[in-house]
Amino acid sequence: MRILAIETSCDDTSVSIVRDGQWVESLVVSSQIKAHQRFGGVVPELAARMHTETVHYLLPKCLAEAGRTWSEIDAIAVTTNPGLEGSLIIGVTVAKTLAMTLNKPIIPVNHITGHICSIFLDNPKPIVFPLVALVVSGGHTQLWTGNTIQTVKLLSETRDDAAGEAFDKVARLLGLPYPGGPTIESRAKLGQPTRFKLPEPLRHSPLEFSFSGLKTAVANCIQQQSPLTESDINDICAAFQQTVISTLLRKVTVAVNHSQAATVAIVGGVAANRTLLHNATEIFSSINVMAPPIKYCTDNAAMIAAAAHFCGSQVPLNTIRVGCAC
Ligand SMILES: Nc1ncnc2c1ncn2[C@@H]1O[C@H](COP(=O)(O)OP(=O)(O)OP(=O)(O)O)[C@@H](O)[C@H]1O
Numbered sequence: 001m002r003i004l005a006i007e008t009s010c011d012d013t014s015v016s017i018v019r020d021g022q023w024v025e026s027l028v029v030s031s032q033i034k035a036h037q038r039f040g041g042v043v044p045e046l047a048a049r050m051h052t053e054t055v056h057y058l059l060p061k062c063l064a065e066a067g068r069t070w071s072e073i074d075a076i077a078v079t080t081n082p083g084l085e086g087s088l089i090i091g092v093t094v095a096k097t098l099a100m101t102l103n104k105p106i107i108p109v110n111h112i113t114g115h116i117c118s119i120f121l122d123n124p125k126p127i128v129f130p131l132v133a134l135v136v137s138g139g140h141t142q143l144w145t146g147n148t149i150q151t152v153k154l155l156s157e158t159r160d161d162a163a164g165e166a167f168d169k170v171a172r173l174l175g176l177p178y179p180g181g182p183t184i185e186s187r188a189k190l191g192q193p194t195r196f197k198l199p200e201p202l203r204h205s206p207l208e209f210s211f212s213g214l215k216t217a218v219a220n221c222i223q224q225q226s227p228l229t230e231s232d233i234n235d236i237c238a239a240f241q242q243t244v245i246s247t248l249l250r251k252v253t254v255a256v257n258h259s260q261a262a263t264v265a266i267v268g269g270v271a272a273n274r275t276l277l278h279n280a281t282e283i284f285s286s287i288n289v290m291a292p293p294i295k296y297c298t299d300n301a302a303m304i305a306a307a308a309h310f311c312g313s314q315v316p317l318n319t320i321r322v323g324c325a326c
């Protein structure tokens, strides 16, 4: 089964062709980061407009890179939620138009299911269940667990900010560019994590996350230290990153014990943080620990095709709308 998927839930326009939910024949992504950078975050109206300007040339590019024609595509998949409404509408409208004119089945996909299914992409090894999936992205921080990919259930999530959002907000406080995660990770490598003491949020709550207080603690630290030198910035990045990682992995430990997990998967944009993956591998040395290659961590349509293959089902065209895949 060869699926062409479209992802437009936030600020990346992406189209991908994936065979059997696993083998990526092509993946094209047009990032809007530069357009949003000067605002310090994603501007929804601008994001939607940019999807309309980009998606039409990504479709033929994706087919050409895969060396495929429309007749070789078995189904169209599209992200229908969660995400920015104006952005989702563009992808959904394009997918419906393609399905209707080409007479193809259409499969609605939940973006978070997509992040979880990114573990299958270009991965020849079978996933051993039970699985604990830590979804850490710009808008979500969640723990999922299950004995099969089709039956994973939400175990816990953040009460307020997502981990990726915290990286972005802290970067902004430090005058570092958007998105904050990659810059904070590289500045943290140059810093000393123990110089500044930051509180570990909700330390005594076994599974729930919270990151808004940590962001405030960083703001206070910056205020006390101001004006900041480059080495202060490196040290704050190191302390912040270490606190986020130890908070995440403390809750993952509870989830692993609770579900007797054989695999821990870290997915979503923050999974691109290789210090997080390295620390997880050290802590969970007796079970499988994995994160997808970086190109499949941040938003991409290949993971949407994987989710459509493993977890999705075809629905009538007239029932597809924003918000319809749960
Ligand atoms: N190396 C990194 N370290 C930490 N965070 C990172 C790294 N690379 C990217 N990120 C963070 O990942 C986030 C983007 O991830 P992703 O594209 O999955 O989020 P999103 O799609 O905006 O949110 P969601 O998937 O919840 O809708 C940003 O917040 C970014 O700062």
Ligand SMILES: [Mg+2]
Residues within 6 Å of the ligand: 111, 115, 137, 138, 268, 269, 298, 299
């Ligand atoms: Mg995402």
